[in-house]
Amino acid sequence: MTAMAKPSPFEAAIEAAYAARSKTNEAQAAAFDRFARLGLPHRRVEGWKWSDVNAALRAAAPGEVETPEIAPSPFAPLEPLEFRIVNGRIDLPKEDAPEGVRYGVMNPVGTIDELEQHAIATLNVAMTRKTLGIEVLDGVDFERPILIRHISGGAGFSFAQTMMRISPNAKVQIIETYEGEGAGFYSHLGHMVVRDGAEMRRAVLNETGAENVTHGICAAKLDEKARFYQTGLSTGARLSRHETHVHFWAPGSSASLNSASLLSGERHADFTSEAQFRAPDCAAAQLHKGVARDRARNVFQGKFNVWRDAQKTDAKMTANALLLSDGAEANHKPELEIYADDVECAHGSTVGALDDEALFYLRQRGLDEAAARALLVEAFVGEAMENIEDEALRAIFAERIADWLEKE
Amino acid sequence: MLKIEDLHVAVGNKDGGGSEILKGLSLEVPKGEVHAIMGPNGSGKSTLSYTIAGRDGYEATSGDVLLDGQSVLDLDPDERAAKGLFLSFQHPMEIPGVQTMNFIRTALNAQRKARGEGEVSAADFIRLIREKAKLVGLDDAKLKRQFNVGFSGGEKKRMEMLQMAMFEPHFAIMDETDSGLDIDALKMVGAVVNELRGPDRGFLVITHYQRLLDYIKPDAVHVLAGGRIVKSGGPELAVELEKSGYDQFIEAA
Ligand SMILES: Nc1ncnc2c1ncn2[C@@H]1O[C@H](COP(=O)(O)OP(=O)(O)OP(=O)(O)O)[C@@H](O)[C@H]1O
Ligand SMILES: [Mg+2]
Numbered sequence: 001m002t003a004m005a006k007p008s009p010f011e012a013a014i015e016a017a018y019a020a021r022s023k024t025n026e027a028q029a030a031a032f033d034r035f036a037r038l039g040l041p042h043r044r045v046e047g048w049k050w051s052d053v054n055a056a057l058r059a060a061a062p063g064e065v066e067t068p069e070i071a072p073s074p075f076a077p078l079e080p081l082e083f084r085i086v087n088g089r090i091d092l093p094k095e096d097a098p099e100g101v102r103y104g105v106m107n108p109v110g111t112i113d114e115l116e117q118h119a120i121a122t123l124n125v126a127m128t129r130k131t132l133g134i135e136v137l138d139g140v141d142f143e144r145p146i147l148i149r150h151i152s153g154g155a156g157f158s159f160a161q162t163m164m165r166i167s168p169n170a171k172v173q174i175i176e177t178y179e180g181e182g183a184g185f186y187s188h189l190g191h192m193v194v195r196d197g198a199e200m201r202r203a204v205l206n207e208t209g210a211e212n213v214t215h216g217i218c219a220a221k222l223d224e225k226a227r228f229y230q231t232g233l234s235t236g237a238r239l240s241r242h243e244t245h246v247h248f249w250a251p252g253s254s255a256s257l258n259s260a261s262l263l264s265g266e267r268h269a270d271f272t273s274e275a276q277f278r279a280p281d282c283a284a285a286q287l288h289k290g291v292a293r294d295r296a297r298n299v300f301q302g303k304f305n306v307w308r309d310a311q312k313t314d315a316k317m318t319a320n321a322l323l324l325s326d327g328a329e330a331n332h333k334p335e336l337e338i339y340a341d342d343v344e345c346a347h348g349s350t351v352g353a354l355d356d357e358a359l360f361y362l363r364q365r366g367l368d369e370a371a372a373r374a375l376l377v378e379a380f381v382g383e384a385m386e387n388i389e390d391e392a393l394r395a396i397f398a399e400r401i402a403d404w405l406e407k408e
Numbered sequence: 409m410l411k412i413e414d415l416h417v418a419v420g421n422k423d424g425g426g427s428e429i430l431k432g433l434s435l436e437v438p439k440g441e442v443h444a445i446m447g448p449n450g451s452g453k454s455t456l457s458y459t460i461a462g463r464d465g466y467e468a469t470s471g472d473v474l475l476d477g478q479s480v481l482d483l484d485p486d487e488r489a490a491k492g493l494f495l496s497f498q499h500p501m502e503i504p505g506v507q508t509m510n511f512i513r514t515a516l517n518a519q520r521k522a523r524g525e526g527e528v529s530a531a532d533f534i535r536l537i538r539e540k541a542k543l544v545g546l547d548d549a550k551l552k553r554q555f556n557v558g559f560s561g562g563e564k565k566r567m568e569m570l571q572m573a574m575f576e577p578h579f580a581i582m583d584e585t586d587s588g589l590d591i592d593a594l595k596m597v598g599a600v601v602n603e604l605r606g607p608d609r610g611f612l613v614i615t616h617y618q619r620l621l622d623y624i625k626p627d628a629v630h631v632l633a634g635g636r637i638v639k640s641g642g643p644e645l646a647v648e649l650e651k652s653g654y655d656q657f658i659e660a661a
Binding site for chain 1: 463464484485486488490495503504505506515571
């Protein structure tokens with residue numbers, strides 16, 4: 001085992017936890033060696049300039065994980081098939097597996113090739129003991145949403161993985177929530193495979209506490225004519241970062257990658273994504289909306305990479321930030337890297353304040369200042385939620401937004 | 409009911425240190441009357457309507473605006489709206505992401521709540537808005553869209569009239585509602601005003617054309633030039649202006 005050069009207290013605690021483990025396989029040992037060389041990402045590492053995980057974890061001394069109190073999920077009214085991952089421990093649903101899906105606890109999956117140099121992905125591979133596996137069977141339109149609740153507590157660290165396979169021509173709605181009031185670190189690595197003609201909708205809600213550091217990765221592999229529609233909403237944390245890596249391996253698939261953040265205080269949210277177009281006739285639409293007030297910071301990094309063979313790629317990326325206080329910040333990095341010649345790709349990015357003219361218009365109609373501001377913020381953020389297909393699910397997201405506006 | 413006394417307004421910067429646009433404007437619209445204001449481009453008609461409605465940056469440096477004998481200048485725009493003051497905007501804006509029906513209902517109930525009245529139920533609201541939408545010529549599909557997004561100029565004006573019909577304001581200022589409207593739409597504006605017209609309502613109709621006044625018979629016509637009302641008269645004044653233009657008043661002001 002390679003020792004870390006100058007570990008921070010959190011890195012040292014992770015290193016000690018790894019050394020104390022009785023059973024690790026070769027892939028995990030190799031992964032830990034890679035992590036030991038890389039260390040936790042910090043602002044001088046490319047892609048982490050605005051989200052310095054190492055610094056965020058230096059702010060608190062590493063402690064122990066604690067069993068959190070678990071409140072009912074806001075998505076309970078949808079009667080989802082509910083999985084929980086509590087401090088990295090997987091709880092399967094209390095009911096018998098319904099028809100059309102299979103799931104279970106599996107041995108951890110190895111490194112994802114494309115993320116080999118990703119320090120947190122690597123660390124996750126080294127540390128995760130068990131993986132939650134879910135499969136939606138051939139041609140099944142699974143009507144109940146599948147809810148995965150990531151809940152952490154205390155000031156320790158925990159790691160988890162999920163492996164999801166959406167079989168050919170199947171369709172499913174996944175909901176993932178990130179919850180936890182503690183001051184610890186949680187890392188989740190999700191592998192998603194969306195097979196030929198299948199559709200995966202993924203809605204992510206991050207409502208972790210102000211002291212928390214959460215990192216989620218979703219690596220999605222799309223086969224022929226697969227569809228992947230994702231919507232994320234984060235109210236931030238000391239640092240929350242949700243990464244999506246979409247690989248279009250076969251022709252005719254499409255994706256939408258929407259996200260929004262609502263940030264106050266000192267909170268920080270980061271939505272980072274890459275779409276790798278490797279086959280022709282694929283399409284992606286991406287809309288990010290960030291709202292920050294006080295001294296909060298919103299980060300959006302989006303990258304479209306169009307490979308030489310990916311002719312007729314149609315990809316559009318838009319990031320808009322709304323800053324409600326002078327001390328708030330938005331950092332956007334939209335990137336296009338295009339090696340095919342017959343493509344339609346575009347990106348746009350804006351940062352601004354609330355429109356005075358619109359505010360006056362609403363107030364002239366009778367809304368007081370707070371209500372007018374709330375309506376405009378809600379409208380701004382709501383646009384990113386429009387790719388949620390199910391009305392009841394969209395309504396719950398709208399409620400979370402309204403709740404935030406009321407509280408803040 | 410609306411009384412404007414020696415009103416001075418400077419715009420340009422927030423401290424009121426910009427150039428003076430209204431220079432001692434006085435005007436009175438008694439209860440139940442409709443008055444028209446005409447005047448050259450840039451003479452301050454929209455400035456007057458923004459000042460009455462309470463837009464930031466359009467504060468009175470001196471003078472007063474009274475509604476039913478009470479000054480409104482210290483009130484927030486929404487407090488003025490709750491008193492029944494309505495402004496039909498010269499250039500209504502698009503507000504992306506705001507659902508039209510939801511917004512109008514929220515606004516209506518906010519006004520009612522501020523006046524101590526009960527909320528309008530969802531069912532009553534839908535019935536009412538359907539009826540009024542028909543009157544102003546907006547179909548259901550338009551009501552389901554985001555507020556004014558992608559609407560034509562004329563459709564946006566219809567949306568202003570829809571809101572006026574829904575809110576039944578105590579005093580309405582219509583800033584060039586007729587500009588850009590086709591003949592049928594002009595008649596519609598006339599119909600909306602005439603339906604609302606009554607002993608307890610007043611209107612200030614800003615227009616460049618006498619044509620709208622064929623449908624809305626004003627009780628008085630005023631000419632605004634050089635930051636003041638330079639002439640007042642009956643409906644015949646509008647006809648005369650259409651013929652001879654504003655040159656005479658610009659000289660005078
Ligand atoms: N916010 C502002 N900042 C600077 N100047 C302004 C502002 N608002 C109005 N003005 C100026 O005040 C003057 C009067 O403008 P206003 O819009 O009131 O004219 P109007 O009579 O409504 O004209 P129109 O017939 O073209 O609608 C113009 O010279 C205009 O440029
Ligand atoms: Mg004007």
